[in-house]
Amino acid sequence: MADQTPMLSPDRAISIIELLARHSFGLPLSEIADQLAIPRSATHRLLADLKEEGYVRQDYDGAAYRLTAKLVALGYSFLTTAGVSNQLQPIIDRLAEQTGELVVLAVVERGKLLRLIKAQGARGGLLYNPDEGPEVYLAATSNGHAYLSTLMEDEAIQLVAKQGFQSEGVGKNAPKTFRQLFEHVDQARETGVARIFDVWVDGTSAMAAPVFRSGTKTAIGTISVAGPTIRMNNQRMDQFVDLLKAACRDVSETGSSLPIFEQA
Structure with a gap:
């Protein structure tokens, strides 16, 4: 070709x-x-x-x-020298332990949302630990909805349009139109937390909140908590809201100046 x-x-x-x-x-x-x-x-x-x-x-x-393994070694070296391993990973580990579910920190990079680190808090029973690529699919993930909720609608539409709507490989409740998507995004904007059920993967649910640059309303990342829907219902998510928002604040206060985040 x-x-x-x-x-x-x-x-x-x-x-x-x-x-x-x-x-x-x-x-x-x-x-x-x-x-x-x-x-x-x-x-x-x-x-x-x-x-x-x-x-x-x-x-x-x-x-x-x-x-x-050379790339892995380079990546590990960068995460260590960038402060991710010793400053951010403990925050994500703590939230995973507190919730007993999978926790992921994603970072904003040129309008994209990239998964950076994660921690599995579940110690038994059903585990949710998908094999996902680095880039977050904005239209059908809690991290994506949390990030979009921090943007002006025109900018959010442009980013989603650039990725496109997936017709396969997503959950039964995944948004297929902008109208459906912004029902999720508007709710996340109103409450400060995105919640999805059978949206990214059938049988799983997740919640996420944005990480803002310290002292601003500019999102530099998101943190999600995800698990099997049989456990992660609305009532259990209610119990995690304060823990999730506290972790986002900790990352903002601890890591806003780290080179892993885009600088203003």
Whole structure:
């Protein structure tokens, strides 16, 4: 497949890394080239460079290309030096322990919401711990609704339109139109907490609140608490509201100046 808008080599290399990050068992060269619309000769050169630098590997000639642990090590090093591991992770761990559910901190990055850290508070019974990608789907997640509730409606519409509405892979109550979406968003804006039931994944529920930059109304992230709907009903969410908002304040006060957050 020919490139319609050729990318520079660094852009292509990053695209390969991002693609392989979604395929832990790797992909063959041909599939990488086809999915990214890069000529196979160029794909081979880029993979050779990434292999030489230690970012990808092949178990044998002709095998699939896979990411190595080097990126994970770099990420861990960054989280440590950025203060995430010792300043933010304890806040998320504490909320997970208090609620006994899955807690996720997502951060705002150029209008996108990216999952950064999480902690599982459930110690037995039904566990909710999905294998999700880094980018939050705004239209059908509690984190997404919490973030959208902090924006002007026009800006929120633009961000959702850019992602599009998913028709598959979401829960039975997932919004399919802007009217349906803003019923959720308006409620989150009114109460300060987004709540969803069978929206992102059938059988699961979640709540989330925004993290504001200290002293402002600018959202720099969100925190969610999620679990099986059989446990996470409205009554139980009511018990978690103060804990969730306290965690958001702690992150704001502790971490607003950390490099992991966009600076004003």
